[in-house]
Amino acid sequence: MTLLSPEERHRLDALTRTGLLDSPAEDRFDRITRIACRLFDVPIALVSLVDEDRVWFKSCQGLADRETPRATSFCHYGICQPELFIVEDAMADPRFADGPLVVGAPHIRFYAGAPVHAPDGHCLGTLCLIDRRPRHLNETEQGLLRDLANDVEREIALQQHIDTFRQLKASERRARAVIEGTRVGTWEWNVQTGETVFNERWAEICGYRLAELEPISIQTWLNLAHPDDEPASSEALAAHFRGETGEYDVRCRMRHKEGHWVWVHDRGRVFEWTETGEPLRMYGTHSDITEDMHTAQRLARQNRALAVMNDLVINARGSLDDRMKQALAQGRDFLCLPIAIVSEITEDAYTVLQVRAPSATGIKPGLTLPLAQTYCDLLIDGNDVLAIHHMAHSPHCDHPSYAVQQLESYIAAPLTVRGRLYGTLNFSSPDPRDAPFSDIDITFVRLLARWLSSQIESDVTTRTLAKLAEQAPGILYQYRQWPDGRTAFPYASAGIQAIYGVSPEDVLTDARPVFDRIHPDDLDKVGRSIRKSERTLGLWQHQYRVSKDGGWRWVEGRASPERLPDNSTIWHGYIVDIDEIKRTQLRLQESEEQLRRLFELSPMGIALNDYHSGECLAVNDALLRSSGFRRTEFMKLAFRDLLRERFEALREDALTGLKTAGRFGPFDANVSRADGSAFPARIEGLRIKNATGRALIWTLINDISEQRRAEQMKNEFITTVSHELRTPLTSVAGSLKLLASGVAGALSERAVQLVDIANRNTDQLQMLINDLLDMEKLASGNLSVLLEEHPLQPLVESAVAQLRTYAADRDVSVVLQGSDNPVAHTDALRLTQALNNLLSNAIKYSPEGGTVSVRVAETNGAARISVSDQGPGIAAAFRAHVFEKFAQAAESRRKNLGGTGLGLAITQAIMEQLGGRVWFESEPGHGATFWLEVPVADPAVTPT
Ligand code: ADP
Numbered sequence: 001m002t003l004l005s006p007e008e009r010h011r012l013d014a015l016t017r018t019g020l021l022d023s024p025a026e027d028r029f030d031r032i033t034r035i036a037c038r039l040f041d042v043p044i045a046l047v048s049l050v051d052e053d054r055v056w057f058k059s060c061q062g063l064a065d066r067e068t069p070r071a072t073s074f075c076h077y078g079i080c081q082p083e084l085f086i087v088e089d090a091m092a093d094p095r096f097a098d099g100p101l102v103v104g105a106p107h108i109r110f111y112a113g114a115p116v117h118a119p120d121g122h123c124l125g126t127l128c129l130i131d132r133r134p135r136h137l138n139e140t141e142q143g144l145l146r147d148l149a150n151d152v153e154r155e156i157a158l159q160q161h162i163d164t165f166r167q168l169k170a171s172e173r174r175a176r177a178v179i180e181g182t183r184v185g186t187w188e189w190n191v192q193t194g195e196t197v198f199n200e201r202w203a204e205i206c207g208y209r210l211a212e213l214e215p216i217s218i219q220t221w222l223n224l225a226h227p228d229d230e231p232a233s234s235e236a237l238a239a240h241f242r243g244e245t246g247e248y249d250v251r252c253r254m255r256h257k258e259g260h261w262v263w264v265h266d267r268g269r270v271f272e273w274t275e276t277g278e279p280l281r282m283y284g285t286h287s288d289i290t291e292d293m294h295t296a297q298r299l300a301r302q303n304r305a306l307a308v309m310n311d312l313v314i315n316a317r318g319s320l321d322d323r324m325k326q327a328l329a330q331g332r333d334f335l336c337l338p339i340a341i342v343s344e345i346t347e348d349a350y351t352v353l354q355v356r357a358p359s360a361t362g363i364k365p366g367l368t369l370p371l372a373q374t375y376c377d378l379l380i381d382g383n384d385v386l387a388i389h390h391m392a393h394s395p396h397c398d399h400p401s402y403a404v405q406q407l408e409s410y411i412a413a414p415l416t417v418r419g420r421l422y423g424t425l426n427f428s429s430p431d432p433r434d435a436p437f438s439d440i441d442i443t444f445v446r447l448l449a450r451w452l453s454s455q456i457e458s459d460v461t462t463r464t465l466a467k468l469a470e471q472a473p474g475i476l477y478q479y480r481q482w483p484d485g486r487t488a489f490p491y492a493s494a495g496i497q498a499i500y501g502v503s504p505e506d507v508l509t510d511a512r513p514v515f516d517r518i519h520p521d522d523l524d525k526v527g528r529s530i531r532k533s534e535r536t537l538g539l540w541q542h543q544y545r546v547s548k549d550g551g552w553r554w555v556e557g558r559a560s561p562e563r564l565p566d567n568s569t570i571w572h573g574y575i576v577d578i579d580e581i582k583r584t585q586l587r588l589q590e591s592e593e594q595l596r597r598l599f600e601l602s603p604m605g606i607a608l609n610d611y612h613s614g615e616c617l618a619v620n621d622a623l624l625r626s627s628g629f630r631r632t633e634f635m636k637l638a639f640r641d642l643l644r645e646r647f648e649a650l651r652e653d654a655l656t657g658l659k660t661a662g663r664f665g666p667f668d669a670n671v672s673r674a675d676g677s678a679f680p681a682r683i684e685g686l687r688i689k690n691a692t693g694r695a696l697i698w699t700l701i702n703d704i705s706e707q708r709r710a711e712q713m714k715n716e717f718i719t720t721v722s723h724e725l726r727t728p729l730t731s732v733a734g735s736l737k738l739l740a741s742g743v744a745g746a747l748s749e750r751a752v753q754l755v756d757i758a759n760r761n762t763d764q765l766q767m768l769i770n771d772l773l774d775m776e777k778l779a780s781g782n783l784s785v786l787l788e789e790h791p792l793q794p795l796v797e798s799a800v801a802q803l804r805t806y807a808a809d810r811d812v813s814v815v816l817q818g819s820d821n822p823v824a825h826t827d828a829l830r831l832t833q834a835l836n837n838l839l840s841n842a843i844k845y846s847p848e849g850g851t852v853s854v855r856v857a858e859t860n861g862a863a864r865i866s867v868s869d870q871g872p873g874i875a876a877a878f879r880a881h882v883f884e885k886f887a888q889a890a891e892s893r894r895k896n897l898g899g900t901g902l903g904l905a906i907t908q909a910i911m912e913q914l915g916g917r918v919w920f921e922s923e924p925g926h927g928a929t930f931w932l933e934v935p936v937a938d939p940a941v942t943p944t
Contacts, residue, residue, distance in 0.1 A: 004052070010122060011122045011123065011124075012051070012052055014118045014120055014122035014124065015049060015050075015051065015118070015122070015124050015125075017118070017160070018049075018118060018124065018156055018159065018160065019159070019163070020049060020058050020124075020156070020159075021049060021051060021056055022056065023058070025058075025059060025060075026058075026059070028155050029047045029058050029059035029152065029155060030059045030061075032047065032059065032127065032148055032151050032152055032155075033045040033046060033047060033059045033060065033061040033127075034061060035148065036061070036127065036129055036145070036148055037061045037062065039144060039148075040112075040129050040137075040141065040144075040145070042062075042110075042129045042130060042131045042135075043062040043130070043131060043132065044060075044061060044062035044063055044106065044129070044130035044131070045061045045062065045127075045128070045129055045130070046059065046060050046061070046063070046075075046126075046127070046128050046130070047059040047060075047116065047125065047126075047127055047152055048073075048075045048078075048113075048125040048126050048128060049124055049125035050070060050073075050075055050076060050079050050123075050124070050125045050126075051070070052070075053069065053070050053071075054067045054068065054069055054070050055067060055068050055069075055070050055073045055075045055076065055125070058125075062106075062130070063106060068101065072099050072100055072101060073101070074087060074096065074101070074108070074111040074113060074128065074130075075113055075125060075126045075128060077095070078111075078113030078114075078115060078126040078128060079115055079123045079124075079125060079126060081113075081115060082115070083114075083115075083146075084112060084113065084114050084137075084142055084145060084146065085111075085112070085113045085115075085126070086111070086112040086113075086137060086142075087110065087111040087112075088110060088134055088135060088136055089109055089110065089134035090102045090108055090109050090110070090111065091109060091134075092134075096108075096111075106130070106132070107132050108130050108131075108132065109131060109132055109133050109134050109135075110129075110130065110131035110132075110133065110134055110135040111128060111129070111130055112128060112129045112135075112137055112142075112145060113126035113127070113128035113129075114126060114127050114128070114145050114146050114148070114149030115149070116149055116152045116153055116156070117153055118156060118157075118160075119156075119157040119160060124156070126149070127145070127148055127149040127152050129145065179199070179201075179285075180201070182287075183201060183287070183288070184201060184285045184286065184287045185198065185199055185201040185202030185203075185204075185205055185264075185285065185286035185287065185288075186198070186199045186201070186202065186283070186284070186285055186286065187199075187202060187221075187268070187283070187284050187285075187286055188281065188282070188283050189218060189268075189281070189282045189283075189284075190280065190281055191270070191278070191279045191280060191281070191282055192274065192278065192279075192280055194217050194218045194219075195217070196216050196217050196218050196220065196221070197216070198210060198213070198216055198220070198286075201286075202286050205254070205262060205264060205286065205287075205288045206224055206254050206255070206256055206257060206262065207256045207257030207258055208257055224254045224255050225252060225253070225254055226252060226253035226254065226255070226261060228253075229250075229252035229253055232250065232252070233250045233252055233266075236248055236249065236250045237250075240269075240270065241270070241279050246269070247267055247268065247269045248266070248267065248268045248269065248282070248284065249265075249266075249267050250265075250266050250267075251263060251264070251265050251266075251289065251293070252264060252266065262288060262290045263288070263289045263290040263292070263293035263294075264286055264287065264288060264289060264290075265286075265287045265289045266284060266285070266286050267284055267285050268282050268283060268284020268285070269282065269283065269284065270282050271283055298438075298440065301438070301440050302440050304334065305334060305440055305443070305444040305447075308330045308331075308333075308334050308444070309444075309447055309448070309451065311330065312326060312327055312330060312448075312451060313451065316455070320455060320456065320459040321354060323452075323455050324342045324353065324354040324452065324455075325354055325356065327342075327425075327448055327451070327452055328340035328341070328342065328354060328355070328356040329356055330448075331425070331427055331444070331445070331448050332356050332427060334444060335411065335427050335441060335444070335445075337409065337411070337427040337428055337429045338357060338358055338429050339355075339356075339357040339358075339361060339363065339407075339427065339428045339429065340355065340356040340357065340426075340427050341354070341355045341356075341357070341363065341424075341425075341426050341427075341428075342354040342355075342415070342423065342424075342425055342452065343374075343376060343423040343424045343426065344422060344423040345371060345376065345380065345421060345422070345423045345424065347371075348370060348371045348372070349368050349369070349370065349371060350368065350369045350370070350371045350373075350374045350376055351366065351367070351368045351423075352364065352365055352366065352367040352368075353365060353423065355367075372400060372401070373400060373401050373404045373405070374401050374405070375388075375396075375399070375401050375402075375405065375407065375410045375412065375426065375428070376412060376424045376426060377399070377401060378396055378399060378401070379412050379413075379414060379424055379426075380414060380421060380424075383414060384413070384414070384446070385411065385412065385413045385442045385445050385446050385449075386410070386411070386412050386413075387410075387411045387436070387437040387441065387442055387445075388409065388410045388411070389409050389432060389433040389435065389436045389437055390408055390409065390432035390433065391407060391408045391409070391410065391432070392408060392432070393432075405428075406430060407428040407429065407430055408429065408430060408431055408432035408433075409428060409429045409431065409432055409433045410426065410427070410428040410429075411426070411427050411428075411437050411441060411442070411445050412424050412425060412426030412427070412428075412445065413425050413426075413445045413446050413448070413449030413450075414449065415449055415452055415453045415456060416453050417453055417456050417457045417460060418457060418460070422453065422456060424449075425445065425448060425449040425452055427445070466493075469493035469494075469495075470493065470494055470495075472493065472495070472574065473495070473576055473577070474495050474499060474555075474574050474575050474576030474577060475492055475493055475495040475496045475499055475500075475574060475575045475576075476491075476492075476493040476495070476573075476574050477489055477491060477492040477493065477496065477559075477571075477572075477573065477574065477575065478490045478491040478492075478570055478571065478572055479511060479559065479570070479571045479573075480564075480568055480569070480570045480571075481530070481534065481568060481569050481570075482566070482567075482568040483567050483568065486510075487510070487511035487512070488507065488508060488509050488510055488511050489504065489507040489508065489511055489514070490508070490570070491504070492504040492507060496514075498577075499546060499548075499555055499575055499577060500513070500514050500517050500546060501517065501547075501548070502514060502517075517546050517547045518544055518545070518546055518547075519544060519545035519546070519547070519552055521545075522544035522545050525542070525544065526542055526544050529541075529542045533559075533561050533571070534561060534569045537561050537562075537563065537569075538561075539558065539559070539560050540557065540558065540559045540560070540561065540571060540573065541556070541557065541558045542556070542557050543555070543556045543557075543578065543582065544557075553577055553579040554577070554578050554579045554581075554582035554583070555575050555576065555577055555578060555579075556575065556576055556578045556582075557573060557574070557575040558573050558574060558575075559571035559572060559573020559574070560572055560573060599618070599620050600620055600621060601621075602620060602622055603622055604622060604700055604701070604702045604703075605619075605620065605622045605623030605625075605626055605627070605681070605700070605701035605702065605703060606619070606620045606622070606623060606698060606699070606700055606701070607619045607620075607623055607634075607698075607699045607701065608696055608697070608698055608699075609696065609697045609699065610694070610695070610696060610697075611658070611687060611694075611695035611696055611697050612695060614638060614639065616634065616635045616636070616637065617696070619631060619634045619635065622703075623701055626671075626673075626679055626681075626701075626703040627642070627671065627672070627673050627674060627679075628673045628674035628675055629673075629674045630674075633674065639651070639699075641672065642671050642672050643669050643670075643671060643672075643683075644670075644672055644678075645670065646669045646670070650667060650669060650683075653667070654685060657685070658685060658687045658697065662686065662687045663684070663685060663686050663687065664684070664685040665682070665683050665684035665685055666682045666683060666684040667682070667683055667684075668680060668681070668682050668683070668704065669681060669683055671683075671701060671703075679703055679705045680703075680704050680705050680708050681701045681702055681703055681704055682701075682702045682704050683699065683700070683701050683702075684699070684700045684702075685697050685698065685699045685700070686698045686700075715775075715776055715779060718772050718776065719772070719773065719776040722769045722772045722773050722776070723773070725765075725769055726766075726769050726773070729762065729765055729766055729769065730766075732762055733759075733762045733763070733766060736755055736758050736759045736762055737759065739755050740752070740755045740756065740759060764898060767900065768900045768902075771900050771902040771903070771906060772900075772902065774833075774906050775885070775902055775905065775906055775909070778906060778909035778910065778913070779909070783830070783910075783913065785827040785830055785913050785914065786827050786829075787825055787826060787827055787914070788825070788826070788827070788828070789823050789824070789825055789937040790823065790824055790826055790828045790831075791821050791822075791823050791824075792821060792822055792823070792824050792856045792863055792865060793819075793820070793821035793856055795828055795831065795832060795835075796816065796835065796854060796856055796865055797816060798832070799832050799835045799836055799839060800814050800816055800839065800854060802836070803836070803839050803840060803843060806840065806843060807843045807852070810843055810844070810846065810848070811848045811849055812843045812846045812848070812849075812850050812851070812852060813850075813851050813852070814839070814843070814851075814852045814853075814854065815851055815852070815853050815854070816853075816854050816855075817853050817854065817855045818855045818856060818857060820856050820857050820858055821856065822856065822857070822858035822863035822936050823863075823936060823937045824863045824934040824935065824936055824937060825934070825935050825936065825937040825938070826914050826916070826934045826935070827914060830910045830913070830914060831910075831914060831932070831934060833906075833910060834906075834907045834910045834911060834914075834918065834932055835865060835867075835932060837903040837904065837906065837907045838865075838867040838907065838918075838930045838931075838932065839852065839854070839867055840903070841869075841899075841903060841904075841930070842867045842868070842869035842871070842928075842930070843869075844897050844898070844899070845869060845871035845872060845892070845897070845928070846869045846870055846871050847870060847871065850869065850870040850871070851869075851870060852867060852868070852869050853867075853868045854866070854867050854868075855868075858936055861935070861936060862916070862933045862934065862935060862936060863933065863934050863935075863936045864931050864932070864933045865931060865932045866929050866930070866931035866932075867929065867930050867931070868927060868928070868929040869927050869928060869929075870926075870927045871927055871928060872891060872924070872925060872927075873922040873923055873924045873925055873926055873927050873928045874889070874920065874922040874924065874928055875889055875890075875891070875924050876924060878890075879922075882904055882920065883904050883905055883907075883908045883918075884905065885901065885902055885905040886900070886901040886902060886905075887901050887904075887905075888901040904918070907932075911932060911933075911934075914934055915934070915935055916932060916933045916934035916935065917932075917933050918930065918931070918932050918933075919931060919933075
């Protein structure tokens with residue numbers, strides 16, 4: 001590859017730019033070469049173009065080839081000459097003499113070339129004349145050749161102009177297409193003459209055809225422009241003329257053919273200045289930005305609405321009335337309506353709650369109107385925003401309210417509180433609006449009404465809560481604790497004064513005054529319980545004392561905690577005074593404690609059972625000790641397990657007793673032990689109700705084995721003594737009787753008295769010993785009984801007869817009443833012994849001249865013998881002891897009526913052995929009736 005000089009490269013570029021290389025032959029060049037052949041009488045004339053390696057012929061006369069190699073060509077030399085290059089005889093020129101074009105075809109001998117230049121001066125090639133014989137060109141001929149070469153140059157230049165023009169045309173077409181495509185209006189303005197050119201689109205933006213606007217001048221623009229935008233536009237133009245701005249850039253309104261305003265964006269620039277520096281020509285564009293402007297305006301209005309709402313929500317302060325006033329003021333400004341009202345609607349009445357309106361309207365809070373006379377009457381059916389921009393033209397124009405209020409524009413939304421219509425938020429004006437309310441206005445009013453509704457609702461709720469809180473006993477409160485240890489009561493009801501002696505304001509930001517009031521002994525525990533609740537977020541509940549009037553009162557707090565985003569904790573709860581309950585509770589606890597101790601330490605066995613289920617609820621140590629059961633075992637036992645052999649019999653009595661008198665017993669029974677043995681016990685029961693109303697039975701099971709053993713020892717002792725005494729005493733009694741009868745000689749009066757005393761005491765002693773021995777026999781079961789059928793009447797008669805003397809001695813008459821003669825199944829001897837006891841007691845305790853009545857009767861399958869006297873009866877205090885051994889009423893002992901106190905005990909023992917019983921009825925001071933009951937003989941086996 002040849003390294004080209006820069007100059008040669010530029011020359012070759014210029015050659016390429018002509019577009020002539022390798023192009024088809026053209027007549028405009030061929031015409032010149034044809035003229036040259038004729039004019040100079042040469043066989044060959046060429047327009048040659050010198051390319052990098054070849055010489056190419058744009059026009060060629062007299063040669064078949066269109067090109068030849070550059071290196072051996074004559075033209076190669078020709079283009080290097082400023083003027084003509086002439087070789088008169090190539091054979092005589094050493095540069096060409098042996099050249100291929102000279103030696104071979106086309107056998108050149110003569111060559112004359114005039115350089116051909118591009119318009120920019122680069123030499124492109126030559127116009128050359130060639131002959132096969134040597135020649136000479138005179139000066140005139142050389143001049144002619146130069147002229148022809150100039151013609152070639154002109155043709156080349158012309159070609160280039162045509163190309164440039166075509167390119168210009170194409171680019172203009174493209175620009176026009178682009179402008180049309182962008183739907184942009186264009187303008188040209190001769191600033192100096194006012195001459196103006198608009199395109200069709202310019203006119204179309206304002207709704208015209210360009211022809212309609214003719215004649216067009218700058219005035220055309222001025223006529224259509226909005227007068228309000230004119231100053232800004234002039235200023236922008238002046239600034240651009242002064243060179244302060246690179247371009248004129250203005251947004252302004254133009255009146256559309258249909259009367260409305262369209263927004264346009266004009267941009268332009270001065271392109272030509274006068275020689276004195278004045279702006280001459282300006283070109284610019286003119287585009288319709290109405291939609292953009294509307295979008296921007298909408299956006300701005302939307303932002304404004306949001307800003308208003310935002311401002312209200314963030315800066316809402318003061319009372320509900322203050323907040324309503326703020327909302328009305330903001331809404332009125334935003335909507336550009338002079339009257340703003342919050343109303344309340346109750347039934348058919350409309351009441352103004354808050355208002356912002358010119359004073360001339362006379363609308364004031366409290367003003368009440370019939371709902372039908374207000375526009376709100378139209379609103380409440382729809383339940384959403386109602387917007388009327390020109391009442392006279394609206395479908396509502398015949399509503400009665402229009403005649404009364406005469407308002408032309410109106411926008412309103414309902415206020416809904418707790419799901420019900422509360423009132424309305426409305427804005428109005430006596431003037432109509434240019435255009436309907438926009439959707440932004442409608443949304444704004446809807447949002448504002450919702451916000452107001454929520455404010456009213458929360459106010460109503462707060463007031464209701466405050467009233468409830470006032471009524472609630474104690475304090476309702478919120479207590480907040482921050483991670484740095486700060487504490488406060490953000491809310492406390494007025495009750496805090498009564499409990500802590502501080503006001504809600506005192507502890508609003510610092511809770512310490514409350515803690516200062518807590519009893520020092522409780523403060524730590526209160527702190528701990530709060531910390532625990534904070535940690536676990538579990539319910540806080542605590543009882544503690546609070547200082548009050550120099551003393552302490554118990555309170556109880558209960559609150560549930562909640563963690564807040566700042567990691568502080570807030571409790572919602574209440575505190576109530578529980579002093580009375582607490583003190584009663586403490587007293588109760590104390591007495592329960594005492595009872596429990598009594599229960600636990602009592603030497604008597606005690607069990608606590610459920611009345612209905614019988615389940616054992618508690619048992620004391622004494623009972624476990626005597627029974628040998630472990631506590632868990634005992635708790636599972638039933639009474640049936642404990643009182644094996646006598647359970648059925650006792651159960652009936654116990655249940656009846658509990659039902660009728662709330663108690664049973666005491667009765668003696670053997671209680672089973674864990675090891676299978678049993679111990680004697682005295683059992684008594686008591687029905688109670690606990691605090692919750694549950695029916696329970698306390699059962700006292702007194703282990704009487706010790707007592708039994710002592711008794712037995714005593715009995716054995718008495719028996720031994722009695723036996724030992726009986727024989728000597730019998731002989732003493734016999735001897736005394738003999739002495740008294742005078743067997744041992746007459747006794748002095750004094751001696752008779754003494755023997756008589758000794759006799760009586762010996763009788764008494766014998767009686768006691770007999771009784772004691774009977775008792776012992778009865779107790780040991782050694783007294784034999786023979787049960788047979790006995791008619792009772794004769795038995796009773798004989799017993800009465802036996803005691804007649806004794807009765808007569810005491811001036812007491814014994815009467816036998818009734819004629820029943822039941823036949824008893826009994827032992828006659830023992831029954832007589834028992835009856836004797838009753839009869840002798842009745843006679844003994846009868847007043848002098850008294851009567852003892854005896855009656856035999858049969859009742860409910862039993863034969864009953866009753867003995868009634870008119871004596872002192874049985875004192876209430878003695879009733880329980882009547883049948884005890886050696887028991888004598890204090891009165892009897894005092895009067896020394898004789899007797900051992902064993903008679904009734906023996907009677908009871910006998911009756912038990914006979915399968916009967918003894919009992920009494922007595923009203924103290926009015927005598928007593930003792931009776932014996934024995935089973936009657938089975939009629940089936942009784943011989944009649
Ligand atoms: P005593 O031998 O003392 O009569 P009892 O066992 O027969 O012993 O009677 C016990 C006590 O009951 C008497 O001491 C007496 O106080 C009282 N008593 C018994 N029968 C009567 C009665 N009919 N009227 C009043 N008191 C009586």
